[in-house]
Amino acid sequence: MSENQKTSQEGNINLQIDKIKKQIGEANNQIKKFVEKRNQLHEQVRKTRDEINQIKTERDALNEKVKLLKEQRDVIRAKITPIMEAVNAIDVKIAELRKNVPRVSQRELQEELDAIEWKISTTSLDIQEEKRLVGEVKELELQLKGYKKIDKQHLKIKELLAQRKVLDEQADVFHKELTDLAKKSQDLHSAMMDKVNAVKKDRAEADNLHQAFILAKTQNALWYEQVRELIDQNQVLRAASRGIDLVKRREEEGKWKEEQARRKEEQVKRKEEQALRAVKEKEIKDKIGSEAKEKLQRGEKVNWDEFQLMLGDDKEDDSETQD
Numbered sequence: 261m262s263e264n265q266k267t268s269q270e271g272n273i274n275l276q277i278d279k280i281k282k283q284i285g286e287a288n289n290q291i292k293k294f295v296e297k298r299n300q301l302h303e304q305v306r307k308t309r310d311e312i313n314q315i316k317t318e319r320d321a322l323n324e325k326v327k328l329l330k331e332q333r334d335v336i337r338a339k340i341t342p343i344m345e346a347v348n349a350i351d352v353k354i355a356e357l358r359k360n361v362p363r364v365s366q367r368e369l370q371e372e373l374d375a376i377e378w379k380i381s382t383t384s385l386d387i388q389e390e391k392r393l394v395g396e397v398k399e400l401e402l403q404l405k406g407y408k409k410i411d412k413q414h415l416k417i418k419e420l421l422a423q424r425k426v427l428d429e430q431a432d433v434f435h436k437e438l439t440d441l442a443k444k445s446q447d448l449h450s451a452m453m454d455k456v457n458a459v460k461k462d463r464a465e466a467d468n469l470h471q472a473f474i475l476a477k478t479q480n481a482l483w484y485e486q487v488r489e490l491i492d493q494n495q496v497l498r499a500a501s502r503g504i505d506l507v508k509r510r511e512e513e514g515k516w517k518e519e520q521a522r523r524k525e526e527q528v529k530r531k532e533e534q535a536l537r538a539v540k541e542k543e544i545k546d547k548i549g550s551e552a553k554e555k556l557q558r559g560e561k562v563n564w565d566e567f568q569l570m571l572g573d574d575k576e577d578d579s580e581t582q583d
Contacts, residue, residue, distance in 0.1 A: 273490045273493055273494050274494070276486075276490055277487055277490050277491070280483045280486055280487050280490075281487065283483055284480055284483050284484070284487075287476050287479060287480050287483075288480070290476055291473055291476045291477065291480075294469050294470075294472050294473040294476065295473060297469055298466050298469040298470055298473065301462045301463075301465055301466035301469070302466055304462055305459050305462050305463055305466070308455050308458055308459050308462070309459060311455055312452055312455050312456060312459070315448050315451055315452040315455070316452055318448055319445050319448040319449055319452065322441050322442075322444055322445040322448065323445050325438075325441050326438045326441045326442050326445060329434050329435075329437055329438035329441065330434075330438055332434050333431050333434035333435050333438065336427050336430050336431040336434065337427070337431050339427055340424055340427050340428070340431075343420050343423055343424050343427070344424065346420055347417050347420050347421065350413050350416055350417050350420075351417070353413055354410055354413050354414070357406055357409050357410050357413070453557065456553070492513065492516075496513065
């Protein structure tokens with residue numbers, strides 16, 4: 261190869277190097293944007309998680325109040341049962357008393373009694389007539405006695421039902437309050453789940469940006485490798501121009517490329533193993549996180565580890581950001 265050919269080849273190599281360096285510079289700018297956006301999303305996720313924890317605390321406090329109010333309401337309602345049992349017992353007693361009262365109504369008996377008493381007190385009667393009327397009064401009073409017993413039992417029922425009304429009103433107060441609190445708790449739970457979904461969305465976007473960041477870095481690494489190879493070619497040309505044995509140089513270059521190929525193969529193997537391990541770990545975390553989310557949607561409690569896995573672990577992303 262003549263000196264002019266060597267010079268022309270070196271010029272072409274330098275042009276390729278400049279082109280690749282420009283591509284690397286553009287890629288580095290894009291990588292910077294990926295990292296900035298990803299970090300912004302991570303910060304938003306952290307803030308949202310704090311809000312979720314605050315809402316969860318408030319919701320759990322409301323649920324405790326609802327539980328207490330239910331207990332108080334049920335205690336009051338339990339007091340109603342013996343009252344109604346007493347009312348039923350009195351109803352049975354009244355039914356038995358009615359078997360012994362005459363077929364004539366209480367009102368008719370009372371009117372007849374009042375008429376006789378009025379006649380006795382306002383009319384001049386002989387002894388026999390007065391005696392007969394007094395006897396009728398006693399008979400009517402005896403017949404009315406059964407009705408008076410029934411009236412007395414009805415009064416007891418009225419008093420018991422008044423007690424029940426008071427208890428019903430107290431139970432209604434507790435029920436209304438716990439219903440309002442339960443509605444607030446449900447609203448908080450819905451708001452919390454909205455934020456959980458927002459965290460999931462932000463994390464998915466952050467993961468996509470991180471993957472783009474990894475791909476861009478990988479591409480940069482390939483370009484850097486191309487630059488090194490082109491520089492090595494230039495060095496070979498320059499060495500040849502200085503009289504270095506080209507055969508020996510090529511042998512060294514071959515050995516170097518074999519070593520580089522071996523290293524690349526090992527690097528690819530390591531990355532495949534890391535990727536496989538990461539996929540398996542993510543599948544496990546996703547499964548636990550999904551089960552925790554289903555628990556939350558059913559209103560069940562989850563422990564802190566389950567809650568962390570449901571929302572995702574920022575620590576791994578943080579370390580990647582620092583890298």
